[in-house]
Amino acid sequence: MGACCTCQTGLRYREAPTDDHHAKPKNIKSEDSNQVIAIDDYGARISLQGSTKFISMFTRQGRKGVNQDAITVWENFGGKRDMVYCGVFDGHGPFGHKVSCYVRDTLPSKLSWLFRDSDIHGKTCSHHGHGSKKKVINIDDSKDPVLSSWKKSIVESFKEMDEDLEANKSIDSYGSGSTSVSVIKQGNNLIITNLGDSRALLCTRNGNQLHTLQLTVDLKPNTKGEYERIKRCGGRVEPMERESSVFRVWMPDQDCPGLAMSRAFGDFCIKDYGLICIPNIYYHKLTNKDEFVVLATDGVWDVLTNNEVVKIVGSVRNRSMAARFLIDNAVRAWRQKYPSSKTDDCSVAILFFKKQRFSLAKSGPELIDLSDLDAMNNPKSTGDDDGFDIAKLPH
Numbered sequence: 001m002g003a004c005c006t007c008q009t010g011l012r013y014r015e016a017p018t019d020d021h022h023a024k025p026k027n028i029k030s031e032d033s034n035q036v037i038a039i040d041d042y043g044a045r046i047s048l049q050g051s052t053k054f055i056s057m058f059t060r061q062g063r064k065g066v067n068q069d070a071i072t073v074w075e076n077f078g079g080k081r082d083m084v085y086c087g088v089f090d091g092h093g094p095f096g097h098k099v100s101c102y103v104r105d106t107l108p109s110k111l112s113w114l115f116r117d118s119d120i121h122g123k124t125c126s127h128h129g130h131g132s133k134k135k136v137i138n139i140d141d142s143k144d145p146v147l148s149s150w151k152k153s154i155v156e157s158f159k160e161m162d163e164d165l166e167a168n169k170s171i172d173s174y175g176s177g178s179t180s181v182s183v184i185k186q187g188n189n190l191i192i193t194n195l196g197d198s199r200a201l202l203c204t205r206n207g208n209q210l211h212t213l214q215l216t217v218d219l220k221p222n223t224k225g226e227y228e229r230i231k232r233c234g235g236r237v238e239p240m241e242r243e244s245s246v247f248r249v250w251m252p253d254q255d256c257p258g259l260a261m262s263r264a265f266g267d268f269c270i271k272d273y274g275l276i277c278i279p280n281i282y283y284h285k286l287t288n289k290d291e292f293v294v295l296a297t298d299g300v301w302d303v304l305t306n307n308e309v310v311k312i313v314g315s316v317r318n319r320s321m322a323a324r325f326l327i328d329n330a331v332r333a334w335r336q337k338y339p340s341s342k343t344d345d346c347s348v349a350i351l352f353f354k355k356q357r358f359s360l361a362k363s364g365p366e367l368i369d370l371s372d373l374d375a376m377n378n379p380k381s382t383g384d385d386d387g388f389d390i391a392k393l394p395h
Contacts, residue, residue: 051321190293
């Protein structure tokens, strides 16, 4: 598992209509030399690394070989000035770095077409009245036709992405794949998609206290619903002898590929045995208490709790450094907790919802003493296996 955010070549774009309204995609020079930028799809501004006014992203290669992670941010998503897309992708297998980059450069374009002629504003959240006490509502319990339509379209885009990957003969994805976690924000509306074991985490403020809401479920082979599907399809779910706490997906009669996630793009060797490319999809109505959302690969979540992540990000005065600061702490946590293990690739994208005011903590961008953080267990995840769930913070 890993990242190729620094990969500046090979951007792939879905063909845009040929009418005069749509300019040909082109690379542009960034004011920040550390930022990779392109313009595509109705004027969307695409960044592969660096930071913007409301976004911080960073990736660091682990010690397992090539960085297989990928990150992208699309501002003016779908041609809308108030819409932004953030995605983090974690590749695995011999060619996982190629898969994650291909998905990074292709999936957002497919999704942008869904929102080109449709706004999120004012069309959703009819069940988000002040009287609602549920944090999560499965779409099966909802009569909202817009959410149902989006779910269908997003799922179809993910399936199409997987088909494109399989048809791409330049990438051997038979035994390689990639996870995906992303958010699409317009106004106070947030759509979250998750495929695999990366995670999206929301931070909300109550006075001077920061709180967390995990927006996605870590889709692992032993997760309820995932295990049953894999077994039903003939796959095996077992840990390796030397790593008994990590359950993996195996082919019925072969000790491969041993995936630590239950959903992913690619990995066609095991697609007939329970691995799927259908994402979990969620909707969240942002409030004035919400501060930021963190997207990160499992290299971060394997060593830091939700509360630690929020406290670390909330302690940074210069938000452009927030993603790097978080990864610095994750790398140190790897060395402390697993001194004999190789550090995994770590990638983070943070989307801030408000103009920067002040840091909650007095400290500058220095490593935090993890022993001082509340090592609380992660809050219970929400969401059903294939549902479009609606995450709602209590007022």
